[in-house]
Amino acid sequence: MTSPSDAPILSSISIDAVVDEIAKVSIWMAELEERDDWPTPLRFGLELSVEEALANVITHAFEDVESDPVIRVDYFRPAPDSVGMRILDNGPPFDPTAVESASLAESVESAHIGGHGVRLMRHFLSHIGYVRRDGMNELTLVAGPKSAD
Amino acid sequence: MQIDREQAGSDVVLKVTGRLDTPNAKPFETSLLDAVSGSEGAITVDLAGVDYVSSSGLRALLVAGKAMRTAKRDLTLRSLQPQIREVFDISGFSTLFEIK
Numbered sequence: 001m002t003s004p005s006d007a008p009i010l011s012s013i014s015i016d017a018v019v020d021e022i023a024k025v026s027i028w029m030a031e032l033e034e035r036d037d038w039p040t041p042l043r044f045g046l047e048l049s050v051e052e053a054l055a056n057v058i059t060h061a062f063e064d065v066e067s068d069p070v071i072r073v074d075y076f077r078p079a080p081d082s083v084g085m086r087i088l089d090n091g092p093p094f095d096p097t098a099v100e101s102a103s104l105a106e107s108v109e110s111a112h113i114g115g116h117g118v119r120l121m122r123h124f125l126s127h128i129g130y131v132r133r134d135g136m137n138e139l140t141l142v143a144g145p146k147s148a149d
Numbered sequence: 150m151q152i153d154r155e156q157a158g159s160d161v162v163l164k165v166t167g168r169l170d171t172p173n174a175k176p177f178e179t180s181l182l183d184a185v186s187g188s189e190g191a192i193t194v195d196l197a198g199v200d201y202v203s204s205s206g207l208r209a210l211l212v213a214g215k216a217m218r219t220a221k222r223d224l225t226l227r228s229l230q231p232q233i234r235e236v237f238d239i240s241g242f243s244t245l246f247e248i249k
Contacts, residue, residue, distance in 0.1 A: 019171050019172050020172045022170065022171050022172055023170075023172050026168075026170070044201070044232050047201070048201075048203055048236070051170060051171055051203050052203060052204055054171075055171045055203070055204075055205060104240075104241035104244075105241060105245060106244070107245065108211065108214040108215055108218050108245050108246075109215065109218060111211055111214075111215075111241075111245055113208050113211060113212065114204075114208065116204040116207055116208075116240040117203070117204040119239060119240060120203075120204060120236060120239055120240060123239045
């Protein structure tokens, strides 16, 4: 497998910082899946993970930022059996991989409204990586076979 | 996303079709809360036609679930597709709601 950081970018999409723009990314991913014949089980979890990450960026990253929001998603293939997406934004530094998953609630009354996205991403992805580079957050998401360890 | 509402006495069935994603979460939540405030009995959410759900969709269900619990009424989910059931299981929501 090529390191996720070394794999060439095969396609990219830029979106505005509004939640309705997530639908554009879903359509773009569906087109890529059909064009490149992704392994069947990967699409659902990868799309879900990309949406969770984008929703977090759009909702929280630009609350107190005066510069124009920049959000881009890059597509790459680290291996034939894996699909990768890298989400870049120019919001303040934020590492989603450092966020703890919300604890599982025992009742509707005690359940927290948020915090479930991180748990879902960890379940469906084989790799999650974060780096701050050139003033941008870079969140790398890979769906594929999980290593045994 | 499409939501069809059926009234059976004081109970309501909401049949949802499409994606419960972030863009659809707010209208979905609004439909659920309208059903809560506009009825007096139990509410069933039929998810047979839902092929995608994210945490935003789960959040909308939880908001409605809390409102129904406060009102001491029953909210039941039914007919979850396997991938949707997996999301519910991973997030712990399978134990929060009655699922048929």
